[in-house]
Amino acid sequence: MAPDQLSATLAALADPTRRGILAQLALGDATVSDLARPYDMSLAAVSKHLKVLETAGLISRSREAQWRPCHLEAEPLKAVAGWIENYRRFWEGSLDRLESYLQELQKGDPDGTKN
Amino acid sequence: MDDLKITPAANEPAVIISRTLNAPRALVWKAMSQPEHLVRWWGPDGYKNVITRFDWYVGGGYRIETHLPDGKVIVFHGEYLELIAPELSVQTFGVEGMYDGQMATDTATLEDLGNRTLYTIVSNLGTTEARDGMLASGMELGVRQGLLRLDQILIELARAPQNA
Numbered sequence: 001m002a003p004d005q006l007s008a009t010l011a012a013l014a015d016p017t018r019r020g021i022l023a024q025l026a027l028g029d030a031t032v033s034d035l036a037r038p039y040d041m042s043l044a045a046v047s048k049h050l051k052v053l054e055t056a057g058l059i060s061r062s063r064e065a066q067w068r069p070c071h072l073e074a075e076p077l078k079a080v081a082g083w084i085e086n087y088r089r090f091w092e093g094s095l096d097r098l099e100s101y102l103q104e105l106q107k108g109d110p111d112g113t114k115n
Numbered sequence: 116m117d118d119l120k121i122t123p124a125a126n127e128p129a130v131i132i133s134r135t136l137n138a139p140r141a142l143v144w145k146a147m148s149q150p151e152h153l154v155r156w157w158g159p160d161g162y163k164n165v166i167t168r169f170d171w172y173v174g175g176g177y178r179i180e181t182h183l184p185d186g187k188v189i190v191f192h193g194e195y196l197e198l199i200a201p202e203l204s205v206q207t208f209g210v211e212g213m214y215d216g217q218m219a220t221d222t223a224t225l226e227d228l229g230n231r232t233l234y235t236i237v238s239n240l241g242t243t244e245a246r247d248g249m250l251a252s253g254m255e256l257g258v259r260q261g262l263l264r265l266d267q268i269l270i271e272l273a274r275a276p277q278n279a
Contacts, residue, residue, distance in 0.1 A: 007240045010128035087238070091132045092119050093159020095234065101156045102138035102146060111139050 005057070009080045012056035017041075018049050025059060025072035035070065129239040136234055140227040143234060144201030147223070157181065157191075173198055177206075193218060201225060208238065 012018055021035050036046040050070060053059045057076050061068045108114070119134040136143055146152040150169040157164050161184040168178035176194040183189065190211040197205035202225050207218040219238050226233040 007128040010130070010240060014128060087130065088119075088132070090159065091236070093162070094157055095119060095132075095134045095136070097158075097160060098143075098146060098156040098234075099134075099136055099138075101152070102136055102142060105142060105146065105152070106138055109142065111141060113141060 005076060006080060008056045009058065009076045012052050012058055013080070015049070015052075017046075018053055021046075021049060021053065021070075022058060022072060022077070025070055026074075029069040029071045031067045031069050129237050131235065131237050133233060133235040135228065136232045137230070138232060139230055140225050140232045141201050143225055143232045147204065148198075148200070153179075168192070171195065171198065193221075196220070202227075 013022075017039060020038065024030060024035060024038075032043055032046055032050065035050070036043050039046065050059065050061070054061060058073055059070045060073055061070050120132070138146075146156065148171055150166045153169075154164045154166050157179060158181045163182040165180040165182070166177070167180060168176060170176055173195055176192065178190065178192040181189045181191060192209055192211060193207040195204065195206050197203065204223045206221055206223075208221045209218040219240050222237045222239070224235050226235070
């Protein structure tokens, strides 16, 4: 995944309303007013969130139907999930190893004050 | 205690990794800031490292060749932007040949919990342009409380029918 796409996806996900919208769309296509229902915000505000999600490629909107239903595009989310998984694996492994190494170090240097 | 957490940041294109380590902060700092120690734990089990650059000062940088068990080699490199012993390091993070031209910025903090240390890394992937763009478009960059897990969305996604 291109890094630009990765940051765009993460930026779009960095908002609870947008995550809620995605979770709702995971259950099926929905219109703006369907999506706005759980939130105490104007349709315009919800539309703004949808625009961000659309720009990030996380949703698409039908040009045909008058009510322009929103559709979840899962690919970028899967890509970001895959990237996070690799990252997690690297750091989890490193920090496990750091933990064991620290135990080893502590035997000779209990408080970390030697060089 | 293995309490590793990895979460998307609430208000920036970043992920946060945190874990409690059973060692005093000074010792954790030492393990991060000295190459003979870093080489022993960088990367998961079975990964072997050759550190070809280690200039631990602001404006300096690092280059680590990590040899994977399958023979592949990953080269990590970056620069140090801020170092405050024994609690904070800010460094860029890149992988040669994979993310050329775009570096993440990793902020690592060590929180003193007595004989334990909370190690937190915030890895920001956003370019300055992307962040400025978000600010300019008036997107909600207000402080969001707490961290929300991506997991829930992914669980929902896994349930969603494909190509529906």
